[in-house]
Amino acid sequence: MVEVGVDQLAMDQQEARALLEGAGVGLADTELAELTSRTEGWPVGLYLAALAAKAGGQHQVRLGFTGDDRFMADYLRSELLAHLAPELVEFLTRTAVLERLSGPLCDAVLATSGSGRVLSLLEDSNLLLVALDRQRRWYRYHHLFRELLGAELERREPELISELHTRAATWYEANELPELAIDHAQAAGDADRVARLVASLIQPTYATGRVDTASRWLAWFEDQKLIEQYPPVAVFGAWIQALVGQPTGAERWADAAERPVAAADRASVARTPPDGSTMESYLAMLRGLLCRNGVGRMRADAQVALAGLAPASPFRTTALLLEGVAALLDGHPDQADPILAQAVELGTRTGILNGTAGGLAERCLVAIGRQDWPQAKTLANQAIGLLETGRLNDYFISPLVHTVAARTALHRGDLPRAHEHLVQAAGRRPLLTYAFSSVAVQTLLELGRAYLMLEDAAGARTVLRQARGILQLRPDLGVLPDQAEELQAKLDTLRGGVPGVSTLTTAELRLLPLLATHLNFLEIGQRLYISKHTAKSHAASIYRKLGVSSRSEAVQRLQEIGLLEQTDHRFIPSG
Numbered sequence: 001m002v003e004v005g006v007d008q009l010a011m012d013q014q015e016a017r018a019l020l021e022g023a024g025v026g027l028a029d030t031e032l033a034e035l036t037s038r039t040e041g042w043p044v045g046l047y048l049a050a051l052a053a054k055a056g057g058q059h060q061v062r063l064g065f066t067g068d069d070r071f072m073a074d075y076l077r078s079e080l081l082a083h084l085a086p087e088l089v090e091f092l093t094r095t096a097v098l099e100r101l102s103g104p105l106c107d108a109v110l111a112t113s114g115s116g117r118v119l120s121l122l123e124d125s126n127l128l129l130v131a132l133d134r135q136r137r138w139y140r141y142h143h144l145f146r147e148l149l150g151a152e153l154e155r156r157e158p159e160l161i162s163e164l165h166t167r168a169a170t171w172y173e174a175n176e177l178p179e180l181a182i183d184h185a186q187a188a189g190d191a192d193r194v195a196r197l198v199a200s201l202i203q204p205t206y207a208t209g210r211v212d213t214a215s216r217w218l219a220w221f222e223d224q225k226l227i228e229q230y231p232p233v234a235v236f237g238a239w240i241q242a243l244v245g246q247p248t249g250a251e252r253w254a255d256a257a258e259r260p261v262a263a264a265d266r267a268s269v270a271r272t273p274p275d276g277s278t279m280e281s282y283l284a285m286l287r288g289l290l291c292r293n294g295v296g297r298m299r300a301d302a303q304v305a306l307a308g309l310a311p312a313s314p315f316r317t318t319a320l321l322l323e324g325v326a327a328l329l330d331g332h333p334d335q336a337d338p339i340l341a342q343a344v345e346l347g348t349r350t351g352i353l354n355g356t357a358g359g360l361a362e363r364c365l366v367a368i369g370r371q372d373w374p375q376a377k378t379l380a381n382q383a384i385g386l387l388e389t390g391r392l393n394d395y396f397i398s399p400l401v402h403t404v405a406a407r408t409a410l411h412r413g414d415l416p417r418a419h420e421h422l423v424q425a426a427g428r429r430p431l432l433t434y435a436f437s438s439v440a441v442q443t444l445l446e447l448g449r450a451y452l453m454l455e456d457a458a459g460a461r462t463v464l465r466q467a468r469g470i471l472q473l474r475p476d477l478g479v480l481p482d483q484a485e486e487l488q489a490k491l492d493t494l495r496g497g498v499p500g501v502s503t504l505t506t507a508e509l510r511l512l513p514l515l516a517t518h519l520n521f522l523e524i525g526q527r528l529y530i531s532k533h534t535a536k537s538h539a540a541s542i543y544r545k546l547g548v549s550s551r552s553e554a555v556q557r558l559q560e561i562g563l564l565e566q567t568d569h570r571f572i573p574s575g
Contacts, residue, residue, distance in 0.1 A: 010041030019043065030518070040142060080128075080145075081152070091118055092141075093156060096149035097164045097187070100132065101139045108171040109164055162188045169193060179213075186220050194220065195230040200274035202236045203314045206243075207352050209391035214240055218253075228256045232273050235282045242289060242435035243396040250435040254286055277315070281308025285315050288322040291438050294476030298438065299326035317347040317355035325362055325438055329478035333366045340366070353390035357383045358397040358439070364404040365442070373411050380405040384421075399425040399432060400443040407446060410453050422450060423501065423562045429466065430506045437474035441467045445480065448487045451502055457494040459502025464488060466506065499545045501561060508545075511538045516555045516564055 011019065016036045020027060027035065081089050095106050095115075103116025119139055122129045128142035141149065153161060165188035172181035178197050185193040198217045206214040218237045221227050227234050238253035273282050281304065287293075288301035302323035309316050320343035328336035340363045347356030360383035367376035383401040387393050406421035425447060432440035444467035451459035464487055471481055497503075504512075507530075514524045525535040543549060546557045558564040 009043070011036070011043055012041065016041065039144060042142065042144070088118070089152075091115075092122075093149050093153040094160070094164055096141065096146050096153055097161065097184070098168060099140060099146075099183075101141075102137055105168070105171055109167045111167070166190060173197070182217065191224065191226055191229070195226075195233050195271070196274065199230070199232040199236065202233075202240070204351075206240055207314065207354050207390075209353075209395075211240070211244060211395070215244070227253060228259055230271055231257050231259075231279060232271065232282060235286050238286055239289060242433075243431075245396070245431035245433050245435070247433040247435035250290065254290060257283060257286060273310075273313075275313040275315075276310035277313050278308035281305045281313075282315070284308070285319050285322070288319070288326070289436060291436075291474060291477070295326045295329045295438065295478040296476075299323055299330065302326060314350065314352055317343050317350065317352040317359075320346060321355050321358050321362070324359070325442075326478075328362065328366065329438055329442075329480060331479050333369055337363060337366045353386050354392055354395050354397050357386040357390070357392060357401055360386070361397065361400045361404050364408070365446070368404070368407060373408065376404070377408045377412070380408045393424065394428065396431045396436060396439070399428045400439060400446070402428075403443055403446045403450060406450050410450060415454075418450070418454075420562065422447070422454075426502060426504065427509060427512070427563045429463070430510050432466065432470075432506075434470045434473045437470050438477055438480075441470050441474075441477055441480045441484070444470075445483050445487060452487075452490060456497065456500070456502050457491060458497030458499050460487065460491055461497065462503045462505070464491065501545060501563070503545055504542065505538075508538050508542050511535065511542065512558060512563060515539065515542070515551055515558070 013032055013036050016039075017027065017032055020032075081092075084092075091106075091110070094110055095101055098105065098109065101119060103114075103119060106115030106119065107113050119129065120136065123131060123136070123139065128145040130140050130142065132138040132140060140146075165184040169181045169184035169188060169190065172178070172184065173193075178201055182194055182197050182201070185197065194217075198221075202214050202217060214236075218233070218240065221230070221233055221237070227237060234253050234257035238250045238257055241247075241249035241253055273279060284301040285305035288298045288305060291298045299322075302319050305319040306316065306323070309319060320339055324336045324340035324343055327333075327339060340359045343359035344356050344363065347353070347359060360379045364376050364379040364383065367373070367379060380401070384405050387395075387398055387401055392398060402421040402425035406418045406425065409415075409418035409421060425443070429444075429447075432443055434440070444463045447463045448460040448467070451457075451463065464484065467480075467484055471477065471484060475481065510528060511524065514527060517524075519527065521535045521539065522532040525532045528535065530538075539551065539554075543551075543554050546554055548554045548557050555564060
């Protein structure tokens with residue numbers, strides 16, 4: 001006997017193209033891949049997508065084709081739902097709020113029992129239900145089928161949707177799956193639950209390399225215009241905006257965090273720090289990070305934060321790091337080093353990898369200042385190891401870590417390794433803004449010193465110009481303004497300098513990843529909120545600094561030096 005199942009019947013891209021072209025519809029490679037993925041290779045879904053395109057007078061399939069499209073909805077209703085018992089249709093539509101299904105979860109959402117048996121029967125009947133494990137405990141609906149069921153639920157029982165999501169959120173939270181609980185609490189509009197869960201999860205989520213997830217949670221509060229209602233979340237919002245190089249966003253979230261909350265709301269669990277810390281300690285930690293009032297105040301704020309943070313708060317590593325940086329910038333490296341060592345020890349013990357890497361990099365600067373190059377090399381290597389372990393190469397602390405690693409490599413004459421680290425640091429310069437001004441200027445000045453060691457005066461001038469721009473907004477940064485003047489004095493003794501990779505501006509660096517995409521310059525400009533003309537001007541400047549004459553040559557050169565990952569040149573437009 002030969003068993004033929006869903007996997008064998010699903011069409012691959014070549015088969016899908018043949019079906020669609022037979023129906024008179026053509027697709028580009030990327031569109032074909034997306035539609036095949038959306039329909040999961042289901043021949044009926046592909047054919048109905050072609051009918052929908054032809055009915056709309058289009059020669060190509062709309063990539064927005066969904067399960068509630070008229071053709072798909074009519075087919076599924078007539079061929080599937082119309083032949084099922086009403087109670088089974090009710091089960092299907094109400095559980096469509098779930099991305100994954102299990103017997104206990106469906107029981108909780110439907111306030112019933114026996115859902116596991118129903119799921120087993122649905123799978124046996126091949127009713128577009130996909131098992132997710134060998135034990136047949138978790139399932140999901142075919143994507144298009146779930147979209148149709150969701151539309152049916154909206155049509156039949158719209159008043160029930162919020163309650164279904166609330167039950168799902170409660171079940172997920174009770175079963176220690178808080179991230180899934182957040183998704184359903186958002187769908188239910190339960191802002192208090194979302195705020196409470198996000199406040200407890202966002203720091204470890206960000207710290208372990210999942211910045212996109214943390215940013216998505218915060219975007220929900222902005223979309224719902226709720227950032228002023230939940231001060232702990234606003235603190236996290238400002239903190240993450242600062243660390244991803246969005247200074248205006250950091251200022252906006254910080255201002256929201258500082259605004260007073262109505263007395264009736266102060267005792268709300270969702271409006272108090274989740275780790276038992278005081279709200280003042282959170283605000284002090286944020287003020288220290290932003291350093292709006294100079295390094296003296298930064299150190300005092302860090303100490304206030306440490307006094308009010310709970311013993312188990314993940315922010316203790318950050319507060320220690322801020323106190324150590326403030327002492328270093330205030331001209332007291334001997335005081336800074338033991339504080340930074342505490343931050344490293346605590347961060348290592350509690351798994352706060354980005355804070356630990358930052359502490360190691362700052363200690364490396366102290367060692368360099370003492371000319372203790374063996375220790376500097378050891379600390380830099382440890383910090384680089386954490387970037388790789390924690391997948392933190394695109395995080396704010398990454399440029400400083402790569403810069404100190406480059407400094408130590410230059411000192412021992414390892415030029416290839418130094419160049420490798422400098423390229424990594426340069427590519428992340430857009431993260432260095434006035435939002436976290438102290439470490440940003442530190443990093444830029446160290447980059448300038450490294451470029452001078454390589455006799456790259458043009459690169460040193462570029463990073464010094466960026467540092468001066470930050471110092472204009474945050475002038476009270478201890479020893480850093482004097483260090484900037486010292487670097488400028490050295491540069492004044494040098495002439496010229498050939499523009500190269502090191503002279504790319506932050507605006508040009510932001511454009512680099514988009515050069516290797518299928519986007520044209522108008523679309524690139526829209527992504528970056530600049531005009532097409534400005535995007536082309538930036539690209540022309542990039543070509544000149546790379547010594548190339550076309551976009552494809554620029555991408556190839558950027559890949560060679562490590563500023564871009566390898567990509568498929570077929571998707572790179574000319575120009």
